[in-house]
Amino acid sequence: MIDKSVKDKSNKVKVDTKIDGKTGDIDFNTLKSGGLIKQTQKDLFTVRLRCPGGRVPLSKLEKILEVAKKYAGDYVHLSVRQSIELPYVDYHDFKKLNEELLEADQKIASCGRRIRVPTACSGCEYNPNGIMDTQKMAELVNEKFFAHPMPHKFKISFSGCPIDCARTSENDLGFQGAVEPKWVEEICIGCRICASACREGAIESDPESGRPIFYAQKCLYCGDCIRSCPTDSWQEERKGWIIRVGGKHGRHPVVGRKIAEFVSDEDILEFIEAIIKWYEKAGRACGTLRIGDILRMPEQWNDFISELRIRFDKKLLPDPKMPYKNEIHFE
Amino acid sequence: MVEDMVSSQLDLRGVMCPINIVQLKLKMKEIENDGILEIVIDEGEPMQNVPRSIKKEGHKVIKVEKIPEGCYKLLVRKNGGSLK
Ligand code: SF4
Ligand code: SF4
Ligand code: SF4
Secondary structure, eight states: OHHHHHHHHHHSOOOOOOBTTBOSSOOHHHHHHTTEEEOSSTTEEEEEBOOGGGOOOHHHHHHHHHHHHHHSOSSOEEOTTSOEEEEEEEGGGHHHHHHHHHTTTOOBOOOSSBBOOOEEOOTTTTOTTOOSOHHHHHHHHHHHHTTOBOSSOBOEEEESSTTOTTOGGGSSEEEEEEEEEEEOGGGOOOOOHHHHHOTTSOEEEOTTTOOEEEOGGGOOOOOHHHHHOTTOOEEEEEEEEEEEESOBOSSSOEEOEEEEEEEOHHHHHHHHHHHHHHHHHHHHHHOSOOHHHHHTSHHHHHHHHHHHHHHHGGGBOSSOOOOEEOOTTTO | OGGGGEEEEEEOTTOOTTHHHHHHHHHHHHSOTTOEEEEEEETTHHHHHHHHHHHHTTOEEEEEEEETTTEEEEEEETTOOOOO
16 A cells, blocks of 8 residues: 555656745755754655544544545545644645645644644533533634744644543643532532442542531542532532643653643633743753653742742642653663 | 322333433333333433433433342433422
């Protein structure tokens, strides 16, 4: 299958296309920022498409298929971070491919030392666990911060609830939906459903009355009690995003940790802006390092927290914890 | 007694999620509005999933009773009704 794609390419008429105003020699770094990844095979690239939150409208999908048949290999690859990738694209075809994709408003992703396309779970629209609207935020963050240059790659993800399908602790910046429950005593009928519904043992039933006894320190903020209580005795106290910073996978994974809870959609954009600003500064001092590796240096961590504290004050946790290494290769 | 008003019963012991939810949905179709269905479900996953699905569908659990062997008997009123 692969050989066939490559051979087909060699039969294609190659036109002399201008890329970034240059002909002939191609600056691979320029291309890379535009979502082109060099393949092992000569002249061939994988084109990574911009699919925020892994959601691709059918109108775009049709265009992608049309373009792929024309310029790419005979399959697409779904990247681990939710992008559609078109392999075996000859760089001479890049301009035409890009223009044709744009007819359906399909853009190309970002690579390299930039803010990458955010990933997100399917979120609250139709997933019964979803607390916050991940898709809306992925779209918004993609529009606002797309391909912003950074000291190193910078990945953002959104999970709708504490099940955390989008793995917020493995991203440079992760946002996870959360809801804090509160109990309204007067309307409780002591049915015990909430104690059975809570998977965390955060609710026990009083043996006599059947009413809940709440252990707040065990609560994961999933909202199952609220969804299950037949009388609406469990209600929303606060709802919003948990923010985790400094995670990454790769050769030396780092676990990102919580710096804030119950942050609103609007404040998320502010947090991202502030964190970008700090990372740019820290990157100048520390060099090409992921934010999680910089944040593991105590003096940088302190600087980070005190800078965010000035801007966000009590919206930041009182005592957030530094990211730590997850030594999967050695333990 | 609300028990006297039960119009239908469904034993969902040993039925896994989400099959139990589908069976419950089908049973609910047979019942008139405000009719009461008695179901029996297992502790654990069914108790985590079934009550919230009942609520989501707009029905109402009006009584819960723990019965032996780790099961629960739930009385469900179709399409809400007030909790009295
Ligand atoms: S993180 Fe929660 S809301 Fe998102 S897909 Fe997973 S279970 Fe659903
Ligand atoms: S929010 Fe989730 S973890 Fe917290 S008490 Fe309710 S069911 Fe338990
Ligand atoms: S589920 Fe609701 S009504 Fe039943 S015991 Fe819990 S809080 Fe009370």
